[in-house]
Amino acid sequence: MQDDVSTEFLTAQFSHTAEHQMEQPHALYTRLRNECPIGRSEQHGGFWFAMLYDDVAAIARNFRVFSNADGVAIPRHPTSPMYPLELDPPQHTELKSALTPLFHVTQAEAIAPEVEKEVDRVLQVMAASGQMDFVTLADYIPATFALRVIGIDEEDRPKLIEWVDFLSHGRVQPEKAQEVGMQFAGFLVELIARRRTEAPRDDVISALFETNVPGMGGLLTDDQILRTVMVLIFGGLHTTRSSILESLYYIARHPETREAVIHNLDNDKFWALAVDEFLRYSTPTQILKRQVTCPVKIRGTSLAAGDDIMICFGSANRDERRFPDPDRVVLDRSPNAHMSFGMGPHRCIGQNLARVFLRSTLKIVLKRMPDFKVPDDFVPHYQVGEARAMVSLPATFAPIAV
Amino acid sequence: MQAERARRQGREGEEHGHSTDRPQPSLPAVASLCIAGRAAPQCRPPFRSPMAIGLASTGSDTRNEVRHPQGAIQVPKITFVTAEGESIDVDGRPGETVMLAALVGMVPGIEAVCGGACSCGTCHVYVDPQWRDAVGEPRDLEAGMLEGVDNVTDASRLCCQIQIVDQLDGLVVRVPV
Numbered sequence: 001m002q003d004d005v006s007t008e009f010l011t012a013q014f015s016h017t018a019e020h021q022m023e024q025p026h027a028l029y030t031r032l033r034n035e036c037p038i039g040r041s042e043q044h045g046g047f048w049f050a051m052l053y054d055d056v057a058a059i060a061r062n063f064r065v066f067s068n069a070d071g072v073a074i075p076r077h078p079t080s081p082m083y084p085l086e087l088d089p090p091q092h093t094e095l096k097s098a099l100t101p102l103f104h105v106t107q108a109e110a111i112a113p114e115v116e117k118e119v120d121r122v123l124q125v126m127a128a129s130g131q132m133d134f135v136t137l138a139d140y141i142p143a144t145f146a147l148r149v150i151g152i153d154e155e156d157r158p159k160l161i162e163w164v165d166f167l168s169h170g171r172v173q174p175e176k177a178q179e180v181g182m183q184f185a186g187f188l189v190e191l192i193a194r195r196r197t198e199a200p201r202d203d204v205i206s207a208l209f210e211t212n213v214p215g216m217g218g219l220l221t222d223d224q225i226l227r228t229v230m231v232l233i234f235g236g237l238h239t240t241r242s243s244i245l246e247s248l249y250y251i252a253r254h255p256e257t258r259e260a261v262i263h264n265l266d267n268d269k270f271w272a273l274a275v276d277e278f279l280r281y282s283t284p285t286q287i288l289k290r291q292v293t294c295p296v297k298i299r300g301t302s303l304a305a306g307d308d309i310m311i312c313f314g315s316a317n318r319d320e321r322r323f324p325d326p327d328r329v330v331l332d333r334s335p336n337a338h339m340s341f342g343m344g345p346h347r348c349i350g351q352n353l354a355r356v357f358l359r360s361t362l363k364i365v366l367k368r369m370p371d372f373k374v375p376d377d378f379v380p381h382y383q384v385g386e387a388r389a390m391v392s393l394p395a396t397f398a399p400i401a402v
Numbered sequence: 403m404q405a406e407r408a409r410r411q412g413r414e415g416e417e418h419g420h421s422t423d424r425p426q427p428s429l430p431a432v433a434s435l436c437i438a439g440r441a442a443p444q445c446r447p448p449f450r451s452p453m454a455i456g457l458a459s460t461g462s463d464t465r466n467e468v469r470h471p472q473g474a475i476q477v478p479k480i481t482f483v484t485a486e487g488e489s490i491d492v493d494g495r496p497g498e499t500v501m502l503a504a505l506v507g508m509v510p511g512i513e514a515v516c517g518g519a520c521s522c523g524t525c526h527v528y529v530d531p532q533w534r535d536a537v538g539e540p541r542d543l544e545a546g547m548l549e550g551v552d553n554v555t556d557a558s559r560l561c562c563q564i565q566i567v568d569q570l571d572g573l574v575v576r577v578p579v
Binding site: 058061062063064089090091093094096097100101103104105106215337341342343344345346347348349351352 | 495496497498499502505506508513514515516517518519520521543546
């Protein structure tokens with residue numbers, strides 16, 4: 001960000017899809033928080049943005065004034081609306097309540113030992129040479145376990161990763177996005193139709209066949225299941241990868257953090273706070289859209305019904321009014337009401353799984369390769385959009401004996 | 403009685419003459435969400451933050467507009483009594499939960515961190531004695547969660563698990579200190 005550029009210009013130019021802004025967005029966020037916390041960008045046909053923690057929280061909570069039903073992304077997802085994210089209460093409440101027990105903290109924690117074992121196995125396989133790109137691991141772990149919980153077979157996982165990648169970051173190319181969206185939807189249509197005819201399994205797809213939501217017409221239709229599974233796949237894959245990579249990179253560059261983590265590898269109390277602090281710091285989903293349902297004033301700025309407003313979790317999570325020393329990972333930060341999972345009724349349903357994936361991965365990486373190094377001249381690059389994720393994170397370490 | 407209350411609460415609804423059976427959103431002309439913190443220059447005088455953790459009352463005279471965005475529809479009224487003894491009435495909507503009503507009404511002390519997933523315990527309320535039968539007992543998931551919450555009594559519920567139905571019109575719940 002250039003200091004000699006006017007705030008008006010930065011406000012009008014703000015775009016979550018602009019790489020030059022979102023690769024390192026925090027200086028820009030800080031300036032907007034201080035000088036234009038509620039602003040109007042002229043990009044993507046025009047939208048409002050909110051940068052301060054208190055505003056983002058208030059908007060995210062007030063689902064009656066700020067609706068999700070028009071979608072949460074700009075440009076719009078070709079597969080919108082996805083459920084329950086792009087529904088408002090009461091339909092949202094009913095569907096999400098039916099899904100919630102499948103993602104409860106006890107269930108998520110129950111698979112933690114298995115996740116740790118798998119991270120360990122993967123490291124042994126990939127790390128005999130003493131070097132690897134952590135992206136491989138950060139893709140593999142959530143894909144393996146989140147997609148298994150959902151009910152996607154192993155051979156289908158790589159293409160899903162590819163589609164979700166493109167749909168998260170490539171929607172500025174509308175024709176290609178449409179094409180990829182149709183491939184993604186087509187795959188799920190077939191999968192769901194096939195699974196209807198097969199014996200039930202212990203996964204989310206089977207559970208959805210049994211889910212009765214009176215407000216949506218009773219038992220879910222294939223189309224409703226498709227829209228639900230989509231959002232779970234989006235949420236499950238991409239975001240977790242992003243938080244794993246951002247955390248490992250921070251650890252690589254901050255010896256005192258590395259030391260503290262290594263010292264506390266088996267300390268559950270340490271992890272309970274540390275995981276959420278890494279989540280706050282990384283904020284995989286930087287920003288999402290709401291649509292204004294009635295004229296509303298925020299900080300004296302009038303918004304009209306139908307206006308779009310992007311609420312910036314990435315900025316809210318670094319708001320110094322809420323988090324002292326916001327750009328530093330404070331491993332025992334408490335309270336830490338971060339918004340990396342959002343806030344209010346739409347808060348991430350997979351948050352418990354995400355914590356397990358992040359914690360297990362960090363724990364085993366630091367256990368197995370406590371001395372890992374990221375090359376000094378490495379500068380991270382990011383895929384940008386609503387979600388922000390590091391593209392590559394090369395590391396070297398003492399080879400692990402198999 | 404409901405109609406009378408509705409008349410008191412919603413000018414807009416009256417003008418538009420809503421009388422449908424199913425609640426239809428009829429939002430106020432201008433809902434105001436002036437939020438405290440470091441105010442922008444054009445901002446109105448700052449209120450105390452309604453969203454701050456350890457929430458205090460906002461003192462905002464515009465809060466009612468946000469709290470009652472429906473206008474004159476017959477809806478169940480939920481009363482929250484805050485830790486400081488303030489009563490906050492919120493229009494509920496059948497199908498939503500008491501927690502969601504608290505969010506819309508910016509009720510201090512209902513943080514609802516997990517957003518209704520029954521996994522954080524931060525929407526804990528005490529159900530007033532005369533309402534306990536109507537509201538019912540917590541089910542398994544919620545009962546398990548309540549075991550980890552402070553100051554639980556027989557009246558404790560996580561209000562994300564209380565579905566609003568017409569029969570709960572007038573429900574009173576208290577926010578723990």
